[in-house]
Amino acid sequence: SYVLTQPPSVSVAPGQTAMIPCGGDNIVSKSVHWYQRKPGQAPVLVVYDDSGRPSGIPERFSGSNSGNTATLTISRVETGDEADYYCQVWESSRDYVFGTGTKVTVL
Amino acid sequence: QVTLKESGPALVRLTETLTLTCTFSGFSLNTPAMRVSWIRQTPGEALQWLARIDWDGQQLYSTPLQTRLTISKDASRNQVVLTMTNMDAVDTGTYYCARFDSSGYFDFWGQGTHVTVAS
Numbered sequence: 001s002y003v004l005t006q007p008p009s010v011s012v013a014p015g016q017t018a019m020i021p022c023g024g025d026n027i028v029s030k031s032v033h034w035y036q037r038k039p040g041q042a043p044v045l046v047v048y049d050d051s052g053r054p055s056g057i058p059e060r061f062s063g064s065n066s067g068n069t070a071t072l073t074i075s076r077v078e079t080g081d082e083a084d085y086y087c088q089v090w091e092s093s094r095d096y097v098f099g100t101g102t103k104v105t106v107l
Numbered sequence: 108q109v110t111l112k113e114s115g116p117a118l119v120r121l122t123e124t125l126t127l128t129c130t131f132s133g134f135s136l137n138t139p140a141m142r143v144s145w146i147r148q149t150p151g152e153a154l155q156w157l158a159r160i161d162w163d164g165q166q167l168y169s170t171p172l173q174t175r176l177t178i179s180k181d182a183s184r185n186q187v188v189l190t191m192t193n194m195d196a197v198d199t200g201t202y203y204c205a206r207f208d209s210s211g212y213f214d215f216w217g218q219g220t221h222v223t224v225a226s
Contacts, residue, residue: 033212042216043203049210086154090211095170098154
C-alpha cells in the first residue's frame with residue numbers, strides 16, 4: 001500500500017516559516033491535501049489539490065508538490081498555528097491515505 | 108454552515124459490534140455529488156480512512172477493514188451510520204465523520220468521538 005511519510009515534529013519561532021514535508025513515491029502524480037488538527041477540535045482542511053486554499057484559510061498557508069515530496073508551508077507562524085498537520089492522497093487501489101502526521105510547535 | 112457530529116458508545120467490549128452515528132447539517136445526502144466518510148485515529152497510528160457513502164447509496168470501504176464495516180445513510184434524518192464488528196483493543200481511538208468532496212478531500216469534519224475497547 002502507498003505510504004506517506006512526515007517528520008514527527010517541527011519547531012519554529014513566531015514570525016518564522018515552517019515547512020512540513022510529506023514524502024511518497026512519485027507523489028507529484030497525485031493531488032495532495034493538508035489538514036490541521038488541534039486537540040479536541042475538528043480537523044480543518046488548510047490546503048487542497050497541492051496548493052489550493054479553502055475559503056477562510058489565511059494566505060500564510062501554502063502548498064507545493066514536486067517529485068517525491070509535497071510540502072505545506074506556513075509563513076509568519078503564529079502561536080495559534082500550533083497543531084498536528086496531516087497530508088492525504090487518493091491511492092489507486094481505492095483507499096484514501098493519510099500521512100503519519102507532524103506536530104508543529106511554536107517556540 | 109456545514110457541521111457534523113459523531114455519537115456513539117464511549118466503551119465497547121471485546122468482540123462486540125460498534126455502532127456510530129454521524130448527524131450533519133448544512134447539506135443533504137439527497138443532493139448529487141454529496142458524500143460522507145468515516146475516519147479514525149488509533150494510538151500511535153496515522154489517520155485511517157474507513158468508509159464512504161455517496162448520495163446515490165454507493166458504498167466504499169477500506170481494503171484491510173472491509174469485511175468488518177458497514178456504512179449506511181438515512182438522508183431524511185441527515186445521518187450516516189457506521190458499524191464495525193468484532194471490536195478489538197487495537198480499535199480503540201477517535202472516530203471522525205467528514206464530508207467528502209469529489210475532488211478527493213474531506214472538506215468538513217466533526218470533532219470526533221472516542222471509543223475504548225476493553226474486556
